[in-house]
Structure formats: C-alpha cells, structure tokens
Amino acid sequence: MEFFVISLLNGLSYGLLLFMLSSGLTLIFSMMGVLNFAHTSFYMLGAYLAYSISGVIGFWPALVIAPLLVALIGALFEKYSLRKVHKFGHVPELLVTFGLSYVILEVVQLVWGRATVPYGLPPQLQGPLFTLFGTQFPKSRSFIMLTALLMLLAVWLLLTRTRIGLVIQAALTHPETVESLGHNVPRVFMLVFGGGSALAALAGVIGGNTYVTEPAMAGAVGSIVFVVVVVGGMGSLAGAFLASLLIGVLQTFAVSIDQSLASGLQAVGVPVGPQTFGHELLDLSVAQVAPILPYLLLVLMLIFRPRGLLGKREN
Amino acid sequence: MARSVSRPRVGRFGIWIGFAVLLAVLPWIFRSSLALTMLSQMGYLVIICLSYNILLGQGGMLSFGHAVYSGLGSFLAIHAMNLATKGTLPLPIVVIPLVGGLSGLFFAALLGYVTTKKSGTTFAMITLGIGELVAAMSLMFPGFFGGEGGVTTNRVYGGGFLGLTFGTQMQVYYLIVVYCFISTVLMFAFTKTPLGRMLNAVRDNPERVEFIGYSTQRVRYFGFMIAGFFAGIGGALAAINFEIVNASDTLSAARSGGYLFFTFLGGATFFFGPMIGAVLLVLASVLLSEVTKAWILYLGLIFLFMVMYAPGGIASLIMMNVRVAAHRKLHQLWGWYAALTATALVLFVGVAALIELVYHLQLESASGSTLRYLGLMLDTQSIATWLGALAVAIVGGTMFEAVRRRFALEWGRVQGEIEAAMVFKEPDAEMPLGGKAAVREASLGAP
Numbered sequence: 001m002e003f004f005v006i007s008l009l010n011g012l013s014y015g016l017l018l019f020m021l022s023s024g025l026t027l028i029f030s031m032m033g034v035l036n037f038a039h040t041s042f043y044m045l046g047a048y049l050a051y052s053i054s055g056v057i058g059f060w061p062a063l064v065i066a067p068l069l070v071a072l073i074g075a076l077f078e079k080y081s082l083r084k085v086h087k088f089g090h091v092p093e094l095l096v097t098f099g100l101s102y103v104i105l106e107v108v109q110l111v112w113g114r115a116t117v118p119y120g121l122p123p124q125l126q127g128p129l130f131t132l133f134g135t136q137f138p139k140s141r142s143f144i145m146l147t148a149l150l151m152l153l154a155v156w157l158l159l160t161r162t163r164i165g166l167v168i169q170a171a172l173t174h175p176e177t178v179e180s181l182g183h184n185v186p187r188v189f190m191l192v193f194g195g196g197s198a199l200a201a202l203a204g205v206i207g208g209n210t211y212v213t214e215p216a217m218a219g220a221v222g223s224i225v226f227v228v229v230v231v232g233g234m235g236s237l238a239g240a241f242l243a244s245l246l247i248g249v250l251q252t253f254a255v256s257i258d259q260s261l262a263s264g265l266q267a268v269g270v271p272v273g274p275q276t277f278g279h280e281l282l283d284l285s286v287a288q289v290a291p292i293l294p295y296l297l298l299v300l301m302l303i304f305r306p307r308g309l310l311g312k313r314e315n
Numbered sequence: 316m317a318r319s320v321s322r323p324r325v326g327r328f329g330i331w332i333g334f335a336v337l338l339a340v341l342p343w344i345f346r347s348s349l350a351l352t353m354l355s356q357m358g359y360l361v362i363i364c365l366s367y368n369i370l371l372g373q374g375g376m377l378s379f380g381h382a383v384y385s386g387l388g389s390f391l392a393i394h395a396m397n398l399a400t401k402g403t404l405p406l407p408i409v410v411i412p413l414v415g416g417l418s419g420l421f422f423a424a425l426l427g428y429v430t431t432k433k434s435g436t437t438f439a440m441i442t443l444g445i446g447e448l449v450a451a452m453s454l455m456f457p458g459f460f461g462g463e464g465g466v467t468t469n470r471v472y473g474g475g476f477l478g479l480t481f482g483t484q485m486q487v488y489y490l491i492v493v494y495c496f497i498s499t500v501l502m503f504a505f506t507k508t509p510l511g512r513m514l515n516a517v518r519d520n521p522e523r524v525e526f527i528g529y530s531t532q533r534v535r536y537f538g539f540m541i542a543g544f545f546a547g548i549g550g551a552l553a554a555i556n557f558e559i560v561n562a563s564d565t566l567s568a569a570r571s572g573g574y575l576f577f578t579f580l581g582g583a584t585f586f587f588g589p590m591i592g593a594v595l596l597v598l599a600s601v602l603l604s605e606v607t608k609a610w611i612l613y614l615g616l617i618f619l620f621m622v623m624y625a626p627g628g629i630a631s632l633i634m635m636n637v638r639v640a641a642h643r644k645l646h647q648l649w650g651w652y653a654a655l656t657a658t659a660l661v662l663f664v665g666v667a668a669l670i671e672l673v674y675h676l677q678l679e680s681a682s683g684s685t686l687r688y689l690g691l692m693l694d695t696q697s698i699a700t701w702l703g704a705l706a707v708a709i710v711g712g713t714m715f716e717a718v719r720r721r722f723a724l725e726w727g728r729v730q731g732e733i734e735a736a737m738v739f740k741e742p743d744a745e746m747p748l749g750g751k752a753a754v755r756e757a758s759l760g761a762p
Contacts, residue, residue: 035436084623090436091377095579096622098572102615110612110673223447223568226440234437288455295448302429302441 002133007253013141015248016148017207021221022228022240023155024199030235031172031192033090034082037097039200040225041104044218046070046201047208048112051119059122059209066205067198074197078190101218109215119213140210147206151199152241168192227294231301233311242309247294254290331500338492342485349601351484356597358491359552362498364578364589364596366545371575372583373506374538375518376431377439380446381546382570387422387449388415388547389554389565390460393468396554400472408470408481412494412551419547420540427539431532434521446571453562465561468554481555491552498545503586505541514538573600576614580621582630591629609674613667642733651722658715665708668693672704 025039046066053062077100085092121140128136159165171178171188179185208217228247232239262283301308338358342351363385370376392415398404399411406414426449430441453460460466471482479486505511513534516524521531554560564570573596581592603610625632639645668688675686676695684696693700 029436033436035440081619081623085626088626091371091375092622092626094377094436094439095575096619098575099615099618099622102611103619106609106612106615110609110670110677113677219568223443227444230437230440230444284455292448292451292455295444295451298441298444299429299448302432306432 002135003256005133006135006137007256008249009137010141011249011252012245013144013248014252015245016145017203017210018221018225018228018248019241019244020148020151020203020207021200021225022232022244023152023237024196024203025225025229026232026235026237026240027155027199028193028196029229030237031168032189034093034097034193035090035226036193036196037094037222038101038104039097039196040218040222041101042070042074042197042200043204043207043221044108044213044215045073045104046204047119047213047217048108048117048204049201050205050208051112051117051213054119054122059125063202063205067201070201070204071194071198075190075194078193082193083186083189101222105215105218112215114215116212116214119209121209125209138210140206144206144210147202151202155199164188164191224294227298230298231294231308233308236308236310239308239310247297250293250297251290254293255287257286260285260288334499335496338496339489342488348484351488353597353601355484355488355491355556356553356601357594358488358495359549359556360593360596361495361590362552363546363549363574364581364593365499365502365586366542366549367574367578368583368586368589369502369505369514369538369542369545371578372585372588373511373518374514374535376434376535376539377575378430378442378571379439379568379575380430380442380449380571381542381574382566382568383426383446383449384419384423384543384546385550385553385574386560386562386565386570388419388550389560390466390562391415391418391547392551393466393554393560394459396468396470396472397466400469407473408555409490411555412548415551415554416544416548419550420544423540423543423546427536427543431535431539434517434531434535442571443568446566446568450562450566450568453566460562461560463561463563465559467559470555470558487556491556494548494552498548499590502545506586510534510537576618580618580628582628582632584627585630585634588628588630595629607667607671607674608678609670612670638733639729642736644729644733647729648725651718651725654718655715655722658711658718660711662708662711662715664689665704665706665711668704669701669708672701 021040021043024042025036028034028036028039049069050059050062050066053065081096081100082093085096125140125143127139129139129142130137157165159169167178167183168188168191171183171185175185178188211217224247228240228243231247232241232243260283341354345351345354363381366385367378367381370378370381392411395404395406395411395414396408399406399408426445430438430445433441454462470487471480481487481490513524513529514537517529517531517534524531524534550565553565577592577596577599578589579592580595581590582588599610599614603613607613621628627634636645636648639648671686671688672693672695679686685692685694687693693704
C-alpha cells in the first residue's frame with residue numbers, strides 16, 4: 001500500500017512534468033503543423049537560465065524571468081528562421097528545428113560547461129511536504145504538480161476565455177478568414193511558438209532543480225515527449241494529458257519492481273534455470289525493461305489504435 | 316513526365332566508367348594511411364547515405380532511426396564472421412556484406428511495417444521512437460550486443476578468397492569499393508523502376524496515388540525495406556573495416572542524426588547529393604574535429620542556414636550553376652561569386668574568432684589565456700581581442716548581406732532569362748527531382 005501510494009504520487013508528478021513539456025509541443029503542432037524538434041532544448045535552456053538567474057536574484061523571480069527569456073528566443077527563432085522555411089513544407093520545418101537543437105546543445109555546453117551544474121532547490125521547497133506510511137513526499141514534487149495544474153488552467157482560460165485565445169483558435173482552422181478580418185496571423189503564430197517555448201522553459205525551471213540540470217537532459221526527455229504526443233494523438237491537448245500521466249505512472253512503477261518473468265514463473269511452480277530456452281529474456285527484471293516501456297507502448301498503440309488515445313481520425 | 320531516355324546513353328555509361336575508375340585510383344592519389352582509412356569510411360558511408368536518401372529524397376520520409384538498420388546489419392555481420400571463424404558457418408568474407416544486407420532487410424520488414432503506417436511528421440516521430448527502442452534494448456542483451464565493450468572479430472579467417480585474405484587495409488578498401496559501386500548502380504537503377512517512380516509520386520501527392528488504386532502505405536513499406544537492405548550492406552562493411560561493433564555508438568540516435576544531417580547537406584533532391592554528404596561526413600568527423608573543438612556548433616549553424624537558404628543541399632547549388640553554365644551565362648556571375656566568397660570569409664573569420672575565444676575560455680582556460688588562431692595569438696583576457704573579433708564579424712556581416720541582396724537580384728535576372736530561353740527551345744525538358752519550383756526556391760535567398 002505504502003509503495004503503491006508513493007509510487008503513484010511520484011509517477012503523477014513526473015507525468016505532470018511530461019505534460020508541461022508535451023502541452024507546448026502539442027499547442028505548436030496543432031497550430032502550425034510544426035513538430036518542434038528543439039522543444040526539449042528550450043526545456044534545457046529554461047533550466048540553465050533559471051540556474052544562472054537564481055544565483056543572482058533568487059529562485060522565485062527566475063521562475064518568471066527564465067520562461068519569458070526563452071519565449072523571446074523562441075519567438076525570434078520563429079520570426080527569422082522558421083517562417084522562412086515554411087514555404088518549403090513540413091519536412092524542412094522539422095529539419096530547421098533539428099538543426100536548432102544541435103546549436104542550442106552546443107551553446108549550452110559552451111556557456112555552462114559539459115558537467116552537471118549545481119542547480120539546487122530554494123529553501124522553501126526543500127524537505128518533505130507530508131509523511132505517508134513512514135515515507136516522505138518531497139515539497140518539490142508537489143510544487144511540480146501544483147505548477148502543472150495551474151498552467152493547465154491558465155492555458156485553458158487563455159485559449160477559451162480571452163480575445164487572443166479566440167483569435168488563436170480561429171487561426172487554427174481558418175487562417176485566411178482571420179487574416180481578412182484584420183488580424184496579423186504570422187504574429188499570432190510567433191506568439192504561439194514563443195508561448196509554447198515558454199511552457200517548456202517553465203517545466204525546465206522546476207524540473208531542473210528537482211531532477212538534474214545537465215547537457216544530456218534535453219535528449220533524455222526528448223524522445224519520451226514525442227512518444228507522449230503520438231500516444232495521446234497528434235495535436236490533442238487532452239490526449240497529451242492522459243498519455244503523460246499514463247507514461248509517467250507506468251515508468252515510475254516499472255523502475256521500482258525488481259521481479260522478472262523468470263521469478264514469476266518460479267513462483268507458480270515452473271522451473272526456470274539458465275538452461276531454459278530464452279533465459280536471457282525471461283531473466284530481465286521489470287526495472288531493467290522500464291526504459292523501453294514507453295516505446296513499446298508507442299508500437300502497440302500504432303498497431304492497435306494508430307490515431308492515438310484521443311486523436312482525430314486522419315485521412 | 317518526360318523520361319530520361321532522351322539523354323544519350325553513352326554519356327551515362329561514361330559517367331559510370333569514370334566513377335569506377337575514380338574509385339579504383341583514389342588510393343593511389345591519396346597515398347597516406349590516414350587517407351586510405353578515410354576513403355574506406357567514405358565508401359560504406361556512400362552506401363548508407365544513398366540508402367537513407369531512398370527514404371528522405373525519393374520517398375519524402377524523414378527518418379530519425381536509420382542507424383537501426385545499418386547497426387543491426389553490422390551486428391549480424393560481425394556474428395556471422397565469428398561463426399565463420401569457428402567453422403560453424405562456411406561463409407567467405409566477400410559475402411558477409413550480403414548477410415548484413417539481408418538482416419537490414421529483415422529488420423526493415425519487421426519494424427517498417429509499423430513505421431510506414433504513417434507518413435510525414437508522425438513517421439518521423441515513430442522512427443525516433445523505434446530507434447530509441449532498439450538502442451535501449453541493445454543494452455539489455457549484453458550476450459548478443461556485447462554490452463559496453465561491443466563485439467569484436469577478426470576479418471582474416473579461412474583460406475582467403477581467390478588469394479585475398481583482406482588482412483591489409485588496401486584489400487578491404489577494394490572490397491568496400493566494389494560493394495559501393497554495385498550498390499550505387501543498383502540504387503540508381505531503382506530510381507528508374509516503376510516502384511521508384513511510385514515512391515516519388517507518394518512523396519509528391521499521396522492523395523492522387525490513392526485515387527489511381529495504389530496503397531501509399533505499401534509503396535512506402537517496399538521503399539523502406541530496400542533502404543534497409545542497402546543500409547545493412549553499409550553496416551556490414553563498417554564492421555569488416557573496424558572489426559568491432561559497439562551498440563552505444565552504432566545504434567545511437569546521434570548516428571541516425573548524422574546520416575540525416577549529411578544526406579541533407581549533400582543534397583536530398585539529386586541522386587548524387589548523398590555521396591557528397593558521405594564525403595563531408597568523414598571529412599568533418601575526422602579532420603574538422605581535429606582543427607576545432609567547436610565543430611558541432613559550426614556544423615549546426617551551417618545546417619540551419621542550408622535549410623533556410625538552400626534546401627536542396629550542395630548538390631542543388633552545383634546543379635543550378637551547371638544549368639547556368641549550360642546556357643553560357645556563368646561568366647556574368649563570377650564577379651558576384653568572388654565578392655560573396657570574400658565577404659563571407661571576413662564574416663566567418665570574425666564569427667569563428669568569437670566562437671573559438673568562448674570555447675577556449677570555457678574549456679581550456681587552465682592552459683593559459685592565449686590561443687593560436689590563424690597564426691595570431693589571441694588573448695581571452697584582453698578586451699581589444701574581443702572587440703576586434705566582434706568588429707571583423709560585424710563588418711563582414713554587413714558587407715556580405717549587402718552583396719547577397721544584390722546577388723539575389725542578379726541571380727533572379729539570370730534565372731529568368733534561362734527559363735524564358737528554355738520555354739522557347741525545349742518545352743518538355745527534364746527536371747530534377749522536386750521539379751521546377753524546387754530549383755527556383757532553392758536559389759540563394761531570392762525574394
């Protein structure tokens with residue numbers, strides 16, 4: 001019971017962090033049709049900028065300033081680079097963000113070095129929030145959950161209750177009509193790209209000190225986020241939410257289970273030894289298999305439900 | 316679409332014979348052992364990059380997981396070699412690349428069935444996921460993949476083949492080159508087959524392809540398997556060349572990214588583009604990485620600007636100028652090219668100085684504050700150095716932009732004249748892959 005509740009909470013907080021990343025990606029994808037390969041690079045940039053800023057003026061201002069800076073970088077990239085390749089089609093758009101991910105990675109290593117930086121938690125977030133069955137649940141993880149939920153609420157309110165949100169939604173389906181009504185659609189795209197980057201950076205600010213801030217952090221989470229977006233259904237925000245939680249919980253549970261198929265078979269009375277056929281496969285513990293579970297989920301999803309959890313049917 | 320039959324066959328045979336002769340004499344022109352190593356690497360990378368271009372250039376499929384097929388080809392080839400050494404599998408080394416090719420084909424048939432269900436952006440993400448899946452799995456089965464240390468072999472086994480033991484690098488080079496030549500011919504022939512043409516059609520207009528009764532998914536699937544086959548051959552040649560295969564490198568996402576990167580840089584819209592890419596891949600990873608520590612940053616920046624201004628890669632730049640030369644208008648552009656090169660050089664010297672200074676400050680400040688740069692000693696502690704480098708960069712950038720704008724106008728004028736002449740003279744002239752629009756759009760920043 002104790003194991004179950006704590007793992008569930010850890011899984012939910014990791015899943016919500018994934019959602020903060022995948023929501024920005026989904027937003028940009030559903031608006032512009034661009035899969036931003038550099039999305040997790042913005043996440044990394046957010047963490048590193050927050051590390052530098054919090055060293056000068058503290059964590060709480062950094063929580064606001066770092067995402068704004070990254071939003072500015074994202075918007076500038078959209079305006080001066082992405083917009084230029086838009087006319088060549090979706091593949092060059094993906095390629096230009098792929099190139100950007102290389103450049104950001106090198107620049108980060110150039111500015112902050114190749115080793116892990118000591119980006120620590122502020123004093124207000126250190127220590128446990130509550131103790132459950134003798135195990136402590138850290139404040140930092142609950143802060144991630146709180147921020148993600150607030151962000152979800154804010155994005156939802158922005159998109160459905162404000163004027164700019166309605167313009168964004170309209171530009172999604174009828175860009176020409178919106179343009180002829182006098183709205184600057186390219187600028188709307190720029191704002192969306194900047195906003196999506198800011199969401200990634202916000203995840204970086206709070207994820208960077210809860211987990212680790214290092215140059216490999218973008219690559220580590222990058223492919224998982226893409227899996228989330230495909231499993232949830234391309235362009236579906238609610239699908240991304242479900243898939244993030246699913247993958248977060250799945251992975252957290254898997255890494256803490258040290259059972260294997262072999263031990264399971266032995267428990268029900270089937271003798272399994274090193275001579276058994278496929279012993280290498282049977283002897284893998286669930287924890288060892290954990291890294292590939294999201295990708296297995298992706299493959300299974302594509303075979304049985306190619307449009308993803310909540311995706312619309314493609315033509 | 317006008318077929319290429321109109322072109323004289325002799326010219327094409329001439330090109331192929333020239334290519335074969337070039338491959339044969341290259342090690343006698345560049346005689347150092349470093350050059351021979353690099354030429355061997357180029358040989359199999361040409362195969363891999365060309366196979367990648369069956370996906371990217373011909374099929375419009377952006378794959379982030381091509382290293383899976385070349386890498387698994389490497390692994391099965393190296394295990395086949397080890398079995399042959401033990402005597403359980405009577406295979407001479409000259410057919411080992413086919414083992415790699417067949418295993419590449421097998422895995423492409425297995426994994427490609429899922430991958431090619433989708434196209435476009437979703438396809439790209441799925442290949443990324445499958446690539447990660449295989450890379451992560453390779454660490455779980457150390458028995459087959461050799462864990463951290465990889466799998467080693469000895470390519471000299473048995474009695475040799477026709478007196479060749481493949482002990483020396485020169486013999487390995489010729490083995491690679493023979494496979495390289497045959498694979499290149501086959502892959503070129505593939506572009507002319509009905510399947511190859513359908514692959515282009517699926518890239519350009521999948522909807523119409525469905526209308527006339529083809530399954531786009533099946534066409535993509537067949538293309539994917541053929542690409543997997545040739546990638547496996549390339550991977551097996553790599554295993555023969557190095558006699559070691561390491562999963563953390565061979566199957567990594569970085570490797571897949573490298574194939575994509577250089578295939579695109581060489582030019583995905585022309586058949587020979589990826590061959591340029593393969594040569595650049597070896598030059599960059601062997602030579603450029605010696606010259607500067609910031610080589611990945613330079614490559615990333617070059618890649619960004621290529622995507623923005625010349626999405627057809629280097630091959631398209633060459634072919635556009637060949638077209639200009641064929642219409643005897645190249646002489647009008649020489650002056651502009653000289654000006655562009657000169658100003659770009661100034662810009663590059665300034666920017667590179669800044670990058671090198673920052674790199675030195677970040678990574679090597681322990682070894683003193685000065686670094687050698689183009690024969691100058693630069694001091695990272697002196698403000699004058701930084702300001703000087705910045706000034707050179709700004710002056711170079713301004714001049715380059717000024718020249719580029721005028722050049723774009725001039726280029727547009729020349730292209731306009733050529734197109735007017737072409738419409739007048741040859742109404743159904745053959746267009747390169749990607750069509751007329753691609754050529755026009757690919758021109759250097761034309762408005």
